[in-house]
Amino acid sequence: xxxxxxxxxxxxxxxxxxxxxxxxxxxxxxxxxxxxxxxxxxxxxxxxxxxxxxxxxxxxxxxxxxxxxxxxxxxxxxxxxxxxxxxxxxxxxxxxxxxxxxxxxxxxxxx
Numbered sequence: 001x002x003x004x005x006x007x008x009x010x011x012x013x014x015x016x017x018x019x020x021x022x023x024x025x026x027x028x029x030x031x032x033x034x035x036x037x038x039x040x041x042x043x044x045x046x047x048x049x050x051x052x053x054x055x056x057x058x059x060x061x062x063x064x065x066x067x068x069x070x071x072x073x074x075x076x077x078x079x080x081x082x083x084x085x086x087x088x089x090x091x092x093x094x095x096x097x098x099x100x101x102x103x104x105x106x107x108x109x110x111x
Contacts, residue, residue: 010077015081019076048060048061
């Protein structure tokens with residue numbers, strides 16, 4: 001049974017953020033095995049898009065601070081602008097909830 005190839009969701013040149021700690025899987029011989037190469041929240045730029053042949057899915061070569069280039073799967077990264085959007089929506093929802101709490105508190109304060 002053949003797995004259908006998954007088309008890349010991102011393109012080179014886009015700014016991304018690491019969603020997980022990126023660990024050395026042995027690809028960096030000058031670093032210890034299982035060493036954290038890039039921490040969650042670190043930003044980088046996609047410099048190449050390739051394909052993992054066995055998994056039949058895109059692999060993104062992402063350059064992080066210090067010139068460290070790491071192959072990442074889509075599940076490991078998110079576009080910076082998508083993260084910014086999610087944070088803005090979250091702040092907006094939190095502000096709306098705080099407003100509701102303040103309104104409820106002021107209506108019961110005089111009781």
